[in-house]
Amino acid sequence: xxxxxxxxxxxxxxxxxxxxxxxxxxxxxxxxxxxxxxxxxxxxxxxxxxxxxxxxxxxxxxxxxxxxxxxxxxxxxxxxxxxxxxxxxxxxxxxxxxxxxxxxxxxxxxxxxxxxxxxxxxxxxxxxxxxxxxxxxxxxxxxxxxxxxxxxxxxxxxxxxxxxxxxxxxxxxxxxxxxxxxxxxxxxxxxxxxxxxxxxxxxxxxxxxxxxxxxxxxxxxxxxxxxxxxxxxxxxxxxxxxxxxxxxxxxxxxxxxxxxxxxxxxxxxxxxxxxxxxxxxxxxxxxxxxxxxxxxxxxxxxxxxxxxxxxxxxxxxxxxxxxxxxxxxxxxxxxxxx
Amino acid sequence: xxxxxxxxxxxxxxxxxxxxxxxxxxxxxxxxxxxxxxxxxxxxxxxxxxxxxxxxxxxxxxxxxxxxxxxxxxxxxxxxxxxxxxxxxxxxxxxxxxxxxxxxxxxxxxxxxxxxxxxxxxxxxxxxxxxxxxxxxxxxxxxxxxxxxxxxxxxxxxxxxxxxxxxxxxxxxxxxxxxxxxxxxxxxxxxxxxxxxxxxxxxxxxxxxxxxxxxxxxxxxxxxxxxxxxxxxxxxxxxxxxxxxxxxxxxxxxxxxxxxxxxxxxxxxxxxxxxxxxxxxxxxxxxxxxxxxxxxxxxxxxxxxxxxxxxxxxxxxxxxxxxxxxxxxxxxxxxxxxxxxxxxxxxxxxxxxxxxxxxxxxxxxxxxxxxxxxxxxxxxxxxxxxxxxxxxxxxxxxxxxxxxxxxxxxx
Ligand SMILES: Cc1ncc(C[n+]2csc(CCOP(=O)(O)OP(=O)(O)O)c2C)c(N)n1
Ligand SMILES: [Mg+2]
Numbered sequence: 001x002x003x004x005x006x007x008x009x010x011x012x013x014x015x016x017x018x019x020x021x022x023x024x025x026x027x028x029x030x031x032x033x034x035x036x037x038x039x040x041x042x043x044x045x046x047x048x049x050x051x052x053x054x055x056x057x058x059x060x061x062x063x064x065x066x067x068x069x070x071x072x073x074x075x076x077x078x079x080x081x082x083x084x085x086x087x088x089x090x091x092x093x094x095x096x097x098x099x100x101x102x103x104x105x106x107x108x109x110x111x112x113x114x115x116x117x118x119x120x121x122x123x124x125x126x127x128x129x130x131x132x133x134x135x136x137x138x139x140x141x142x143x144x145x146x147x148x149x150x151x152x153x154x155x156x157x158x159x160x161x162x163x164x165x166x167x168x169x170x171x172x173x174x175x176x177x178x179x180x181x182x183x184x185x186x187x188x189x190x191x192x193x194x195x196x197x198x199x200x201x202x203x204x205x206x207x208x209x210x211x212x213x214x215x216x217x218x219x220x221x222x223x224x225x226x227x228x229x230x231x232x233x234x235x236x237x238x239x240x241x242x243x244x245x246x247x248x249x250x251x252x253x254x255x256x257x258x259x260x261x262x263x264x265x266x267x268x269x270x271x272x273x274x275x276x277x278x279x280x281x282x283x284x285x286x287x288x289x290x291x292x293x294x295x296x297x298x299x300x301x302x303x304x305x306x307x308x309x310x311x312x313x314x315x316x317x318x319x320x321x322x323x324x325x326x327x328x329x330x331x332x333x334x335x336x337x338x
Numbered sequence: 339x340x341x342x343x344x345x346x347x348x349x350x351x352x353x354x355x356x357x358x359x360x361x362x363x364x365x366x367x368x369x370x371x372x373x374x375x376x377x378x379x380x381x382x383x384x385x386x387x388x389x390x391x392x393x394x395x396x397x398x399x400x401x402x403x404x405x406x407x408x409x410x411x412x413x414x415x416x417x418x419x420x421x422x423x424x425x426x427x428x429x430x431x432x433x434x435x436x437x438x439x440x441x442x443x444x445x446x447x448x449x450x451x452x453x454x455x456x457x458x459x460x461x462x463x464x465x466x467x468x469x470x471x472x473x474x475x476x477x478x479x480x481x482x483x484x485x486x487x488x489x490x491x492x493x494x495x496x497x498x499x500x501x502x503x504x505x506x507x508x509x510x511x512x513x514x515x516x517x518x519x520x521x522x523x524x525x526x527x528x529x530x531x532x533x534x535x536x537x538x539x540x541x542x543x544x545x546x547x548x549x550x551x552x553x554x555x556x557x558x559x560x561x562x563x564x565x566x567x568x569x570x571x572x573x574x575x576x577x578x579x580x581x582x583x584x585x586x587x588x589x590x591x592x593x594x595x596x597x598x599x600x601x602x603x604x605x606x607x608x609x610x611x612x613x614x615x616x617x618x619x620x621x622x623x624x625x626x627x628x629x630x631x632x633x634x635x636x637x638x639x640x641x642x643x644x645x646x647x648x649x650x651x652x653x654x655x656x657x658x659x660x661x662x663x664x665x666x667x668x669x670x671x672x673x674x675x676x677x678x679x680x681x682x683x684x685x686x687x688x689x690x691x692x693x694x695x696x697x698x699x700x701x702x703x704x705x706x707x708x709x710x711x712x713x714x715x716x717x718x719x720x721x722x723x724x725x726x727x728x729x730x731x732x733x734x735x736x737x738x739x740x741x742x743x744x745x746x747x748x749x
Contacts, residue, residue: 029581033350033353033657034583050347055584058521058550058551058554059553089554124714126505308725308740315498315500315719316499325747
């Protein structure tokens with residue numbers, strides 16, 4: 001075991017995979033010599049050489065398309081998109097190509113590409129460095145979508161993603177790179193070394209795709225969330241002194257429906273929360289699923305909290321961000337409902 | 339049996355700890371490149387994309403056919419805007435370091451690219467800049483206070499707090515809103531130019547894109563549409579050698595110049611000394627007249643050097659030699675124009691120092707006023723209701739509800 005922040009854990013995941021499997025290659029903008037703008041690939045080009053850790057031109061469509069071609073020819077590419085906000089030039093290659101190759105070729109040309117990209121706000125990045133576009137990809141059939149909330153999961157999930165035989169979009173909440181964040185920007189930053197999930201095995205292990213985790217068990221209400229919001233939910237439950245069960249979805253596609261259902265059947269109340277824009281967000285899928293499966297167990301309407309239905313504004317970062325206060329208000333409504 | 343990898347991987351000419359090496363930059367002597375007729379067919383202009391158009395020689399004289407023969411006062415105005423751009427950048431970068439603004443991008447070493455081009459165009463020509471041409475904002479008459487208020491995201495911010503610092507705009511001054519997403523502005527500028535042609539207007543569109551960003555498909559869309567429709571547009575590629583840590587070879591100029599992308603689309607490509615105020619001015623004028631006559635678009639590659647960090651979040655000593663800026667063969671654009679004016683007997687070190695002092699004073703006064711309108715941390719604040727405006731022209735019900743919900747949250 002070692003102390004790692006999320007950046008180091010992700011780096012270690014790629015290191016382990018590259019050491020184990022010579023077909024794993026990395027590509028992306030500024031990831032080679034420089035080690036990435038968030039330093040997630042630091043040292044990997046030095047260790048594995050320029051033919052396995054490729055700096056690329058600034059073309060997201062080119063990066064995704066080249067990764068597809070490499071995968072079809074037997075490599076295991078891990079592409080970095082510098083910010084999730086810049087993934088859209090590659091969207092056609094992901095949606096129309098990557099996600100459907102297995103299907104349209106009847107299994108003959110699958111492409112197991114992993115696409116890593118930092119997402120989420122909280123770093124004063126304005127509308128072009130803060131987005132959480134998971135719903136735009138979860139809606140596409142044929143690509144798995146994953147978002148860790150701590151270093152341990154980040155490493156285990158990334159290894160599982162790279163070893164998977166399907167394409168995976170791996171979203172990294174950048175506000176969590178250096179430490180957990182409970183939604184209060186006024187508090188001093190807390191490092192991962194003070195958190196049990198900052199303890200990470202140095203070698204190979206996986207956290208299977210498609211499994212949610214119970215972060216905290218409770219009986220009064222279920223909070224279903226992922227990424228940065230896991231930590232915000234913990235803070236909100238603490239503030240209200242509420243016996244909440246908090247579930248980290250971890251994998252949006254495939255979704256661990258049974259775990260969610262079991263929890264809501266137990267508590268009878270459910271809050272769904274994410275940082276992304278609320279309208280058409282992944283929370284809508286979660287709420288619909290819970291409603292279909294748990295209707296007769298529900299004691300209150302499902303609450304849904306997200307970012308507002310606007311772009312992420314630079315000056316109003318914390319008014320936009322669904323912080324503990326917005327969660328608390330929703331939880332209070334949930335608990336007060338008959 | 340498989341062979342070892344034969345993938346070609348471009349190598350930066352020098353990395354930290356190695357001696358700077360700019361031997362890859364092809365230079366033509368000042369005055370050596372011919373200036374073709376403005377109406378010459380693109381098919382005859384291929385060589386211009388491989389040579390380097392220069393006017394100012396090493397003795398600070400303006401030489402050759404591209405000399406725009408500017409009057410002394412025009413040169414002094416250019417110098418003034420370039421000096422202001424540099425001082426503004428230095429000041430604003432410092433305020434970022436002090437935590438007053440969240441982010442900043444300097445254009446140090448690239449001032450001629452924006453100031454000379456901006457002054458060579460008409461005030462009604464539409465400009466689609468990237469984030470590194472603040473000189474355009476100055477020459478278009480934006481006030482220091484207005485620009486600073488944008489950086490501060492304060493109550494006078496033209497973007498109403500929605501954009502990162504430096505992503506300015508001005509409808510009145512024909513400066514398009516700057517995008518954080520690279521390259522998108524290029525084909526948009528071509529579309530604007532197509533509309534100008536359709537509407538029978540005289541105005542053209544000019545756009546600027548970093549050399550690294552020419553890798554984006556949007557750059558190629560711009561060339562294609564400009565070529566198909568002979569759009570009255572100027573596509574400026576600012577080749578400052580670096581795209582964050584990635585050197586220009588990764589955008590494919592290891593093989594051929596960026597300017598030479600244009601001839602294969604049937605568009606003239608001019609490769610220009612971007613640190614030579616007179617060359618930038620002359621090339622822009624040539625392309626502008628050509629566009630206005632109806633002969634379509636021109637690509638101008640401005641060969642320059644990003645002498646500072648990529649942004650306030652960047653540390654270039656991690657990926658290039660610390661002393662690389664001092665070895666850049668095309669010098670500094672301000673120093674070169676200043677020396678030219680001194681050689682003409684129309685400027686002096688004393689006048690230059692006085693100019694800097696005057697502009698610094700203006701910057702201090704403007705900053706004092708701007709912070710009075712607030713910042714992210716102190717003073718008056720924009721009302722958070724503004725967050726919900728302008729998503730649509732009329733606010734839909736979900737946003738009206740969310741605005742009310744936020745007000746409740748705020749108590
Ligand atoms: C579509 C997109 N991809 C990636 C980025 C991240 N990014 C911001 S600036 C930059 C480098 C741009 O270099 P260049 O085009 O040469 O312009 P310069 O910064 O040198 O002026 C990158 C990769 C982005 N903003 N947009
Ligand atoms: Mg550049």
